[in-house]
Amino acid sequence: MNEFDTPEFKKLLVNAQAGDKESYRQFLQKIYPWVEGKVEYKVFQRDDMNDVMQEIMLSIHKSLNTYDEAYPVIPWLNAICQRRIIDYIRKTSKKQEFEKSDDDDVTNYVGSENIESIQEQFEILSELPENLVKPIWLTKIVGHSTQEAAQMLNIKENALRTRLSRAFKLIEQKLKEDL
Amino acid sequence: MNNVIEDLVQDLKPVKKLWRPQTRAFIFFIVQLVFVTALMVWRQPFREGWQEEVLHHPHFGLQLLFFAFSCFSLGFFALASIIPGRVKRKHLYIALIPFALLLLSLLVSLAIPATNVSMLGKRFRCDLEVIVMGVIPFLHIIYLVRKGFLIFSLNTLLTASAASLLISGGLMHVACMYDPLHVLLFHIGPVFVGAILFTAITYFFTQKKNI
Numbered sequence: 001m002n003e004f005d006t007p008e009f010k011k012l013l014v015n016a017q018a019g020d021k022e023s024y025r026q027f028l029q030k031i032y033p034w035v036e037g038k039v040e041y042k043v044f045q046r047d048d049m050n051d052v053m054q055e056i057m058l059s060i061h062k063s064l065n066t067y068d069e070a071y072p073v074i075p076w077l078n079a080i081c082q083r084r085i086i087d088y089i090r091k092t093s094k095k096q097e098f099e100k101s102d103d104d105d106v107t108n109y110v111g112s113e114n115i116e117s118i119q120e121q122f123e124i125l126s127e128l129p130e131n132l133v134k135p136i137w138l139t140k141i142v143g144h145s146t147q148e149a150a151q152m153l154n155i156k157e158n159a160l161r162t163r164l165s166r167a168f169k170l171i172e173q174k175l176k177e178d179l
Numbered sequence: 180m181n182n183v184i185e186d187l188v189q190d191l192k193p194v195k196k197l198w199r200p201q202t203r204a205f206i207f208f209i210v211q212l213v214f215v216t217a218l219m220v221w222r223q224p225f226r227e228g229w230q231e232e233v234l235h236h237p238h239f240g241l242q243l244l245f246f247a248f249s250c251f252s253l254g255f256f257a258l259a260s261i262i263p264g265r266v267k268r269k270h271l272y273i274a275l276i277p278f279a280l281l282l283l284s285l286l287v288s289l290a291i292p293a294t295n296v297s298m299l300g301k302r303f304r305c306d307l308e309v310i311v312m313g314v315i316p317f318l319h320i321i322y323l324v325r326k327g328f329l330i331f332s333l334n335t336l337l338t339a340s341a342a343s344l345l346i347s348g349g350l351m352h353v354a355c356m357y358d359p360l361h362v363l364l365f366h367i368g369p370v371f372v373g374a375i376l377f378t379a380i381t382y383f384f385t386q387k388k389n390i
Contacts, residue, residue: 017193019191067196075264079328083330
């Protein structure tokens with residue numbers, strides 16, 4: 001932390017603003033581990049860490065014009081990092097809510113009782129086309145998340161959701177016919 | 180790590196540093212004050228004898244000063260908030276002090292009018308005029324805001340829009356009729372409505388385009 005308070009370090013940033021590539025390289029190399037430490041501390045999903053790091057580095061790059069040498073570097077860097085981490089947290093929590101509500105929707109569509117009956121009556125599944133059976137099998141019977149199931153089937157998550165929805169509609173029709 | 184750094188280094192070009200927020204806010208305020216004044220005078224001359232009112236009624240003059248300070252401080256906050264690490268949330272409350280004083284002063288004038296109450300100088304649909312005249316200053320300040328790094332997007336947009344609308348809202352104090360209730364409803368009311376409207380529209384578009 002202290003090494004960022006030195007005039008030499010500030011000079012690197014000021015030179016970078018003037019277009020000095022070597023100073024900029026040194027500046028970025030110095031701050032990278034510091035930013036990484038912050039990201040590791042606040043981003044729990046290891047897979048997303050690289051993305052967040054890139055976002056932060058890009059934001060620093062785009063915001064070079066906003067740094068005023070009369071002020072210390074740390075608050076400037078910190079604000080950029082925090083903003084990007086907050087953006088990431090908001091984005092992921094929205095995504096999680098969406099996934100949760102989407103899963104709820106497809107479950108409620110048929111009803112949880114019917115889901116149980118699906119598990120008991122595998123013959124209904126056998127009447128469905130194969131591309132619709134696998135998503136149901138993986139998500140509702142084996143218990144994988146939609147993301148995991150999509151990866152296993154090598155399709156996009158949205159495509160998997162569409163297939164699930166179509167499968168449930170067919171199951172509903174068949175259950176109604178049986179009644 | 181090295182790839183990211185190398186890409187950024189290769190992309191580096193000399194940057195034009197932003198002027199200090201106080202300088203930018205001051206220039207914004209002066210430019211837009213002149214522009215909006217010219218537009219308003221072109222539409223209809225200001226109320227007759229407003230200069231004497233300013234000189235002979237200190238409370239009225241004080242209100243004009245509050246208008247100017249509110250506009251400047253809110254504009255300053257909006258422009259300072261786009262510089263990472265410069266402002267904290269508490270600074271917003273400080274920036275709101277002149278506006279709070281202005282509102283207080285206008286409320287006091289309901290009981291003790293700041294100057295002579297009359298219909299002299301009444302403008303047609305002054306409420307709409309406040310909002311319409313605030314569009315160009317708002318576009319100007321948004322242009323300035325976008326040169327920085329948006330941190331508190333809602334607070335920045337709200338203060339930027341309020342600063343823009345307070346120019347026309349404040350000028351109405353000398354351009355339109357003076358009645359304390361009329362001022363609150365038709366000159367200050369549109370500042371609130373317009374600020375929410377401008378913020379909502381801009382927020383919607385920036386979120387949608389992920390700016």
